[in-house]
Each structure stands twice: as C-alpha cells, then as structure tokens.
Amino acid sequence: MSRSTSTSSSSRQEGPGGLWDSVKKAAFVIGSGILFLAAFGNSLTWHLQRFWGASGDFWQKLWTKLYLAFEGHDTALFCLGTMLMPTLVFWASNGLLLLVDTTGKPSFITRYRIQVDKNNPVDPAKLRQALRCVLFNQVFISGPMVVAVYYLMTWTGNPFGSELPTFHWALTELAVFAIIEEILFYYTHRLFHHPNLYKHYHKQHHEWTAPIGVVSIYAHPLEHVISNTLPVVIGPVIMGSHLATTTLWYCLALISTNISHCGYHLPFLPSPEFHDFHHLRFNQCYGVFGVLDRLHGTDTKFRQTKQYERHVLLTSLTPLTESIPDTPKKGQ
Ligand SMILES: [Zn+2]
Numbered sequence: 001m002s003r004s005t006s007t008s009s010s011s012r013q014e015g016p017g018g019l020w021d022s023v024k025k026a027a028f029v030i031g032s033g034i035l036f037l038a039a040f041g042n043s044l045t046w047h048l049q050r051f052w053g054a055s056g057d058f059w060q061k062l063w064t065k066l067y068l069a070f071e072g073h074d075t076a077l078f079c080l081g082t083m084l085m086p087t088l089v090f091w092a093s094n095g096l097l098l099l100v101d102t103t104g105k106p107s108f109i110t111r112y113r114i115q116v117d118k119n120n121p122v123d124p125a126k127l128r129q130a131l132r133c134v135l136f137n138q139v140f141i142s143g144p145m146v147v148a149v150y151y152l153m154t155w156t157g158n159p160f161g162s163e164l165p166t167f168h169w170a171l172t173e174l175a176v177f178a179i180i181e182e183i184l185f186y187y188t189h190r191l192f193h194h195p196n197l198y199k200h201y202h203k204q205h206h207e208w209t210a211p212i213g214v215v216s217i218y219a220h221p222l223e224h225v226i227s228n229t230l231p232v233v234i235g236p237v238i239m240g241s242h243l244a245t246t247t248l249w250y251c252l253a254l255i256s257t258n259i260s261h262c263g264y265h266l267p268f269l270p271s272p273e274f275h276d277f278h279h280l281r282f283n284q285c286y287g288v289f290g291v292l293d294r295l296h297g298t299d300t301k302f303r304q305t306k307q308y309e310r311h312v313l314l315t316s317l318t319p320l321t322e323s324i325p326d327t328p329k330k331g332q
C-alpha cells in the first residue's frame with residue numbers, strides 16, 4: 001500500500017507532558033459528556049414531567065411502574081433493557097446514516113464526509129455482506145452473551161433493585177465503564193493486530209478502509225466477543241450495576257462506536273477522526289479515547305496529520321475538510 005509520509009503539519013514537539021496532555025483530553029471528553037448528560041438529563045426530565053403531568057422523581061416512578069409491570073419476569077425486563085433498547089438505538093442511528101450512505105443525500109450531511117471521495121454512494125454488494133454479518137453478530141453472539149451477563153450481574157449485584165441509583169452514582173459508574181472499555185479495547189484490539197491473529201480475525205473489520213456506521217460491529221465472531229462486547233459488558237458486571245445504568249451505558253457505547261465509524265465529522269458530535277484514521281492506516285490509533293495510544297506511542301503518525309488537526313469538536317457549520325484543507329500531495 002502506498003503511504004504518503006505526511007510532511008504536512010506543524011512540527012509538533014513531543015514533550016514529556018504528552019501523556020498527561022492526553023489524559024487531560026480524555027478527562028475533558030468523558031467530563032463534558034457527563035456534564036452534557038447531566039444538563040440534558042435534567043431538561044429531558046423536566047419536559048417529560050410536564051408532558052405527563054408527573055411530579056416527584058420522574059425516573060424513579062417510571063422504573064417502579066416498569067418493575068411492577070414485569071413483576072416475576074426479571075429475565076424479560078433484562079432482555080428489554082440490554083437487548084431490545086440497545087438494538088433499537090443501534091438501528092435507529094444506523095438507519096439514518098444508511099439513508100445518507102446509500103443515496104449520497106442530503107448534501108448538507110455528505111459535505112462533512114471525512115474521506116471525501118469514498119462511499120459516494122456506498123457499494124450495495126459490500127453493504128449487503130456487511131449487514132448480514134452485523135445481524136449474525138447481534139443475534140448469535142451479542143444475544144447469548146447478554147444471557148451470560150444476566151447470570152453474572154445477578155450474582156455480583158441486584159440489577160432489579162426497586163430503588164434507582166442516584167444520578168451522581170450513575171455518572172460515576174459511567175466514567176468507570178469508560179475507563180474499563182478504553183483499557184480492554186486498546187489491548188485486545190492491539191492483540192488482534194498481531195500478524196498471526198490479524199489475518200484470521202481482524203482483517204475482516206479492516207476491509208472497510210473508509211468505514212460507515214453499521215461497520216462498527218462488522219467483525220469476525222471472535223473479535224466481536226473479545227473486542228466489541230466484553231470491554232462494554234464487563235463494567236456493569238464488576239460494579240454490580242443497576243439495569244437502568246447498564247441500559248444507558250450499552251446505548252451510549254453503541255452510539256459512540258457508530259459515530260466513530262460513521263465517516264462524517266458532524267457539528268456538535270464527538271470527533272470520529274481518530275478511529276477513521278485507524279481504518280485508513282491500520283497501525284495507528286488503537287484505543288477509544290487515545291490515552292493509551294499516547295502512552296504507547298501508537299498515535300505518533302496520526303499527530304502529524306491534518307486529521308489530527310481536525311480531531312476536535314466541530315462547533316461551526318463549516319466542514320473541517322474546508323477549514324483545514326489537505327496539503328496538495330507531492331510525488332504520489
Ligand atoms: Zn473500527
């Protein structure tokens with residue numbers, strides 16, 4: 001594969017504070033996500049309370065209602081929260097993205113495409129094959145794994161506690177889950193890049209050098225177990241979490257991986273540049289937040305690129321490929 005040695009950007013200096021810088025960035029990402037959730041959670045609660053004329057603790061009342069409706073059917077309630085809800089969230093977000101990918105419209109979204117000339121529109125045969133694999137993974141891998149998680153979680157905690165955890169505790173747990181995911185995803189993912197494992201298990205996921213949302217769980221079944229599912233489900237097992245927190249976490253994790261793969265750097269959404277670059281270059285950017293990549297130096301090439309300069313929260317409507325254009329390539 002021809003690879004242009006990027007001479008593009010600034011001469012960023014790798015100071016000793018590099019890792020600390022990255023930790024701060026990750027803390028900022030997790031922190032602002034949690035702040036957003038806190039603010040959004042409060043206003044959502046307010047609107048719902050007004051809508052239903054409910055008073056008091058809206059979420060607690062909702063949970064009590066749900067809990068009583070499912071009384072004696074804990075397994076069904078668990079499936080609703082850990083299978084049905086996350087699956088709906090996955091397909092709702094990917095449904096919208098697929099409309100854009102298959103039609104190449106509307107242009108006010110496609111103008112945010114990261115790899116400008118790719119998937120325009122997406123190859124239907126390649127997409128069908130990916131969809132078959134994704135459905136297989138959801139039904140035959142994620143499904144049975146969630147059943148195993150049910151037994152583990154009822155062993156380590158009580159996911160069906162009549163009282164919801166406090167909002168602050170739920171946020172603390174989410175931060176812990178995110179850290180666990182970063183660690184497990186980084187090392188298992190890097191392991192799958194070992195030449196002996198790569199060709200058998202991880203090559204499939206990398207068939208998409210310009211990924212789209214649904215490709216987030218387009219992977220060999222073994223990879224889907226070890227790298228996609230375990231790093232996400234293990235947090236709530238360790239923490240003995242409530243079903244409500246677990247459902248919220250699974251949905252957030254799926255939305256986050258869909259965004260990482262979607263191929264569009266949209267305004268006011270987390271930047272997908274980091275993982276998009278992993279698909280483009282294979283041997284950079286293995287983690288989720290980038291802290292461990294900084295620690296192990298697996299982001300050094302990335303940090304010399306335009307993609308790195310664009311790896312920010314886009315707060316205007318101008319696509320970053322326009323505000324930070326590629327430098328014209330020489331001799332390639
Ligand atoms: Zn990927």
Ligand SMILES: [Zn+2]
Pocket residue numbers: 189193202206278282
């Ligand atoms: Zn990879």
